[in-house]
Amino acid sequence: MYQFLMGQRRSTKQMFWLALDTALVPICLYLAFALRLGTFTPFAYANPSPWLFVTMTAAGFAASYMFQLHRIKLHALERNAMLRIGLVAGALTVSAIVLSYLLEIWAPRSVPLILGVLLFCVMLLARLGILAALHFLETLGGQKTPVAIYGAGAAGIQLASALRQSAELSPRAFIDDNPALRGLIVSGLRVQSPDMLKSLVERGKIERVLLAMPSISRGQQEAILTRLAELPCDVQVLPSYVDLISGKAGMNELRTVTPDALLGRDKVDLDIPDVAKTYARRVVMVTGAGGSIGSELCRQLVGTSPAHIVLFERSEFALYEIDRELRPLAEAAGITVTTRLGSVVDARRVAEVMRETGTEIVLHAAAYKHVPLVEENELEGARNNVLGTQVVAEAAQTQGCERFILISTDKAVRPTNIMGATKRMAELVVQDLQTRSSGTKFSMVRFGNVLGSSGSVLPLFERQIRRGGPVTVTHPEVTRFFMTITEAARLVLLAGAYATGGDVFVLDMGEPMKILDIARRMIELSGRSVMEGGAGEIEIKITGLRPGEKLYEELLIDDDSLRTTPHEKILRAEEIMLSQVEVAGMLRELNRVLEGDDVKALRTLISVRVDGYHVLDSQHASVLPV
Numbered sequence: 001m002y003q004f005l006m007g008q009r010r011s012t013k014q015m016f017w018l019a020l021d022t023a024l025v026p027i028c029l030y031l032a033f034a035l036r037l038g039t040f041t042p043f044a045y046a047n048p049s050p051w052l053f054v055t056m057t058a059a060g061f062a063a064s065y066m067f068q069l070h071r072i073k074l075h076a077l078e079r080n081a082m083l084r085i086g087l088v089a090g091a092l093t094v095s096a097i098v099l100s101y102l103l104e105i106w107a108p109r110s111v112p113l114i115l116g117v118l119l120f121c122v123m124l125l126a127r128l129g130i131l132a133a134l135h136f137l138e139t140l141g142g143q144k145t146p147v148a149i150y151g152a153g154a155a156g157i158q159l160a161s162a163l164r165q166s167a168e169l170s171p172r173a174f175i176d177d178n179p180a181l182r183g184l185i186v187s188g189l190r191v192q193s194p195d196m197l198k199s200l201v202e203r204g205k206i207e208r209v210l211l212a213m214p215s216i217s218r219g220q221q222e223a224i225l226t227r228l229a230e231l232p233c234d235v236q237v238l239p240s241y242v243d244l245i246s247g248k249a250g251m252n253e254l255r256t257v258t259p260d261a262l263l264g265r266d267k268v269d270l271d272i273p274d275v276a277k278t279y280a281r282r283v284v285m286v287t288g289a290g291g292s293i294g295s296e297l298c299r300q301l302v303g304t305s306p307a308h309i310v311l312f313e314r315s316e317f318a319l320y321e322i323d324r325e326l327r328p329l330a331e332a333a334g335i336t337v338t339t340r341l342g343s344v345v346d347a348r349r350v351a352e353v354m355r356e357t358g359t360e361i362v363l364h365a366a367a368y369k370h371v372p373l374v375e376e377n378e379l380e381g382a383r384n385n386v387l388g389t390q391v392v393a394e395a396a397q398t399q400g401c402e403r404f405i406l407i408s409t410d411k412a413v414r415p416t417n418i419m420g421a422t423k424r425m426a427e428l429v430v431q432d433l434q435t436r437s438s439g440t441k442f443s444m445v446r447f448g449n450v451l452g453s454s455g456s457v458l459p460l461f462e463r464q465i466r467r468g469g470p471v472t473v474t475h476p477e478v479t480r481f482f483m484t485i486t487e488a489a490r491l492v493l494l495a496g497a498y499a500t501g502g503d504v505f506v507l508d509m510g511e512p513m514k515i516l517d518i519a520r521r522m523i524e525l526s527g528r529s530v531m532e533g534g535a536g537e538i539e540i541k542i543t544g545l546r547p548g549e550k551l552y553e554e555l556l557i558d559d560d561s562l563r564t565t566p567h568e569k570i571l572r573a574e575e576i577m578l579s580q581v582e583v584a585g586m587l588r589e590l591n592r593v594l595e596g597d598d599v600k601a602l603r604t605l606i607s608v609r610v611d612g613y614h615v616l617d618s619q620h621a622s623v624l625p626v
Helices: 002-006 010-037 050-066 079-102 111-141 154-163 194-202 218-228 241-246 273-279 292-302 316-332 347-357 371-376 378-399 418-435 457-466 485-498 515-525 580-595 599-609
Strands: 145-150 169-175 189-192 208-211 234-237 283-287 308-313 336-341 361-364 403-409 441-447 449-451 471-473 482-484 503-507 540-542 562-564 570-573
Touching: 010 050, 010 079, 010 111, 050 079, 079 111, 145 154, 145 194, 154 169, 169 194, 169 208, 189 194, 208 218, 218 234, 273 485, 283 292, 283 347, 292 308, 292 316, 292 485, 308 316, 308 347, 316 336, 347 378, 361 378, 361 485, 371 378, 371 418, 378 403, 378 418, 378 580, 378 599, 403 418, 403 485, 418 441, 418 580, 418 599, 441 485, 457 471, 457 515, 471 515, 482 485, 485 503, 485 570, 515 540, 580 599
Parallel strands: 145 169, 145 208, 169 189, 208 234, 283 308, 283 361, 308 336, 361 403, 403 441, 441 503, 449 482, 471 540
Antiparallel strands: 503 570, 562 570
C-alpha cells in the first residue's frame, strides 16, 4: 500500500492536495458558524446565503493555488510551509469579511476570524495526519532499516531530516552523551542515553548506528567507535551534512574514514603567521600545479596574500581544473593568476615563464612519484625528477629568485627503488646549488606518504571496499609514515619561511603505521567486517612486495643531523652532500645514460652516487594469510 501511494505521479498528488484544501474551506466555514452559534445545526437559527459558501470555496481554490500549497512536499513540512498555510488562512479570513460586506450576506462578525483559525489548524493537521499514516504503513512494510543517530547536535538534526527522504534508512532515535538532552524530543526523535543503545539493538528496534559528530576530535571519535564496536549491528561514520549537499558524498555513500582519522596522531597545527609574511605580495611559481600536492599548495597560497600565483603544469586537463577552481578565489582576494603549459625539463620554457612573470619564489612539486611506474620507466623517471629539478633550480638562481623549495620524499632515504633514488639525486643537485648561491635560498621538504593524494592507500582502499573487496596489502609488516595533504602543503610553505639554505625539513609524524592496520580500520569504519576464518565480509589479500618497495621508510639519512626550528613539530636536517665536482660528474653521466637509453648504466650510476641505495634481496614477499 505504501509503495502504491508513494508511486503515484507528482501531478496526481498535487491534484489531491488542491482538491482537499478546497474542500476544507466550506467544511471549516460550516464549523465556524457552528462554533459561533454553539450548535451543530446552525442553519436552524441562521440562514446564511449559499453564495457565501460558493464564493468562499472558489476563493479557497484560488488562494491555495496562488500560494502553491499543493506543491509543498509532505516529507519536508517545515516553517516555510506552515507560513504559507497561515497566509492562505489569513487571505480567506479577509475574503470572508469582504464578501459578507459586498454581497450583504448576514454572518456574525466573529465567523471569519474563527474560519481563519480553523483553516490553519485543519490544513496543517490534515498533512500531519497523512504523514503519520504513511509512516505507519511504511513501518508495517518493514522496508527501511531502522537507524539510531549518534549525536543530537546540528549535524545529527540535519542528517535526520535528510534520512527521512531516503528509501533505505529510517531514523528512530538520537543517542547523545550529554545528560541535559536525555528524554528531549529533537526533530521528532527522542534522545536516548548510550546505555540504552545495546537494549534497542537487541530488541531489533535499531539495526544500524550512524555517527554524526563531524566536529569532535579524532581521539573522541576513536573512543566512541571503540564502545560501539561491541554492538551486534553495523556502525558507520557518515559525511557531514555540508558534504552531502555540496555533492562530495551521497546518502548511499558512507565516508569510510577521513585522512585525519587515519593518522594515528593529532593533526599538527601549522597555521602560523610566518607563512603569510614570507609569501605576502610575492610572485610565486608552483610547478606541477595540477597534481595532488601542487593544487593544495595553490589553494593555501591564496590565504597568504601573494601578488601573483604562476601555475606551471605539463598536463592540459590538470592545469585547466586547478585554474577553474583557483581563479575565482584568487580574483576575490585581488591575486593575479597565470597559467602556463610546459615541462620542467624544457629549460627554455621554464626560464621564459620565470622572466615573463618575475617569479620570486618557486615551489617545485613536479615529479614522477609512483614507485611501480617509475620502476618500469627508469629513464623518464630520472629525466623528469633529476634533470627537471636541475632545470627549474638553475632557472630560479639565474632569475634571482628569493627562495626555491623542492618537494622530496622519505623514499629518498637509503632508497630501494628508482623513484626514491632519483629524488635523492634531485636533493643532491639542490644542495650543491646552495653552496654556490649568494641570493637564492634553496631548501627541501621530505614527506611521508600523503593520505588522499593520487595513488595513496586511502582512495585505493575506498574503491576496493565499495566493490566488496578484496582489499590488497603488499605485505603484513609494511609500515609507513603518514601525513594529510593539508599538512604536506603547509609544511612546504613553512619550509620557505624557515629556510637558511641547503636544509631538509621533515615533519614529526609520530610512529609509522602498518598498512594492514589501516586496511582493517577502514573496513571496520565502513560498517563491514574483515573476513577471517571464512567469516566476515571484506577479505584482505596479501599480494607481495612490489619491485623496489621497502617494508619500512625512513625520514633521515643521519639521525644526528636534526636541528630544531621555531615550530616544535618541524625539524631541520643538515645532511652530508656530494662535492660540486661529484654532482657535476653525476649529472654528466646521467645525461650520457639518457642519451644512450642505457637502463643498466642508470642503475650502476645510482648505486655509485646515491648513498644507501640497494636492491632488495627478494622482490616479492610470500603470500601470507590474514
